Amino acid sequence: MTETGNPSQPAHVHEYTSSHIQVLESREAIRRRPGMYIGSVGERGLHQMVFEVVTYAVDEHLAGHADTIDVTITADGGVRVADNGRGLPVEVEKTTGMSAVERELTELSFGSKPHSGYGVCGGISGMGLCVVNALSSRLTVEVHRDGHRWTQEYEKGTPLTPLTRNEETGEHGTTIAFLPDADIFETTRYSFATLSQRLQELAFLNGGLAISLTDERPERPVRYHHTDGLRAYVAHLNPYPPSLVHSPAIAFESENQDETISVQAAMQWNTWSTGGIHSFANSTRTHEGGAHEQGFRTALTDIVNDCARRQRQIAADDEDITAESIFEGLTAVISVKLAHPVFEGSTRTKLSNREADAYVQEVVREHLTDWLEHHPDEAAAIVRRILSFSA
Template sequence: MTESDNPSRPADGNQIAYDGSQIQILEARESIRRRPGMYIGSIGERGLHQLVYEVVGYAVDEHVAGHADAIDVTITADGGMRVADNGRGLPVEPEESTGRSAVELVLTELSFGSGPRSRHHVSGGLSGLGMCVVNALSDRLSVEVRRDGFRWTQEYERGVALAPLTRHEATTGHGTTIVFRPDAGIFETTRYSFATLTERLRELAFLNAGLAVSLTDERPERPVRFRHEDGLRKFVTHLNPYPVAPVHSPAIGFASESGDGTVRAQVALQWNTGPRQEIRTFANSTRTLEGGAHEEGFLTSLTAVLNDHARRQRLLPADDGEPARELTAEEVRGGLVAVVSVTLADPVFEGSTRSRLRNAEAGDCVRDAVREHLDDWLERHPGEAAAIIRHIVNTATG
């Protein structure tokens, strides 16, 4: 074998050492700042707004767990963001092995808080990593916690704590306020869109009934407040095409939980006389643009339930001597506006964009919910049920 034939040596004869010293192990902050797109999708406007959604996602988790009913989001006069909630407040006790506060670990460690979780501890952000990511990608961040009878604060610069968590005066309040300013050295733009934030926050209010969400723009002040007790049905009404011409009113809405309590499904739907259709699906309040198991479970069960009801009530035409026709999934979608939302502890998504949900248990929960609740609704509303079947048939044959 000649020297040039040796695969461990380059052809020019200059040996390049490859050993453990060449393997870089990046700390969480350094890894995030070096490759921000891996954590928030982009360094453009989409990634900029994702920072807000990550912090808001923590507050939504507090609402899902039954500890918060209000989130106030503010675009500050200097172009930063302030997100305040009235939940329990981030934990402040020191971690035994490091002596650092739990607040600091949440804001600096990617692995903090991992472990078994129930449906009541879900994450609408990056699997619970979002607070650390936001901190690392902000040139300044401050946290204020009202918990355990006191007010606590801490400040960071580009993800590095400037001082330990500090205890202040006594208070009877509770909750967390995060103020941050995106790092202009990382993002292509640091200007937030009021319209973009309005759309997403309104969506979160629809998906989380009873949660009051406000947005204020101090550039100048322009407050908006959302709260929807009948969230998903109001969401469908909001999505309906204009002019509104519903086949039945109001929208149908129901919720159900899996037998083991790990998945909760909410569904709302309404047919309109026009051909336009829209089905929006969400997992832990995050839009799943490519659907997934929950959407498949919805459409499969929806088609089966409608066909079963139509056969029992003899609502489908049939030729002499021939069985009644079957509605197809595509026909059922004609004029349908629907929202399907699931919450679960450990969502599994396909692709880095988190656009398709894979969890089979989510599909099972939605399918069972539609079978039970929609079948019952059709039986209790025979006139509206017949109108829906006629609309589907006419739209398909028209």
């Protein structure tokens, strides 16, 4: 593996250039072992192709350079993703004679772009664009940057044309259109419902980011834009107001002093469902949980027991309310963003960072304790709801 620069030091937001791309492996390896990079060659891997391109655009949003992503399922069965970020770097490297766009699309690389002060990357370690290109029968890229529109075409990861500078423009952003390779995938038909669910999820997780999805098979547009972030997500998951123990949802967020980890959380108890925890790391759903979810569960269990004793709903010498009772009927979303996430498994379903456990506990203890103290009636109702399951 060849690396340049220091990946632990995020670049300044105005210094995203070709020097920040670190070469790892060639596109031929991706085509030989596609499952290693997108999880499968079935429907899951097919949709992961879209999510990897969208992730690049989301990363631009996290860096403060994009607020709109438009996704289109094209009439020919391909996908087009457009954002209004900075645009992929277009300068040519003197040593290789290759443009930064071509490097990003043909070499497995880690694009160490800065994101909100730390190197958050929600895709496959920043390698997604190369993976998508290698597994597409054709791909076109259009970049608006440095006062011009730039274009290039590829076939199965190989450039058909050089990066071409076109007319002048004052716009900025990147558009990538690709057609998945039918020789690799078991199916190449995209599910509108699958894409829609994930894009709405990303809009919830990244408040202020507008994401649209259009299907040209026939056209069926949707647009997601949630300024209320995770509180809106919980409201979406808890759609029956009469069943809510308290409203609105409890929500808070925090970032550590070094800007290497941030936490967002929202939660609400209801009387109609068993609830559930939806956890994310760098906008990736962690279905198996991990350190951040464990920190949330530990802190919440302690806080609820402390609250119940302060309110004298349980005696000081009573046994603790069990975590099972506390989480019954609770719908919660916990999202962390880290500079260097460590996931278990190739499909990134469990977060291992110890600092996520500690920091989530710290944030939940501070903010939830404060909320319960300032909302005594709601706190009492929550404890009564929990005790009804532990009786």
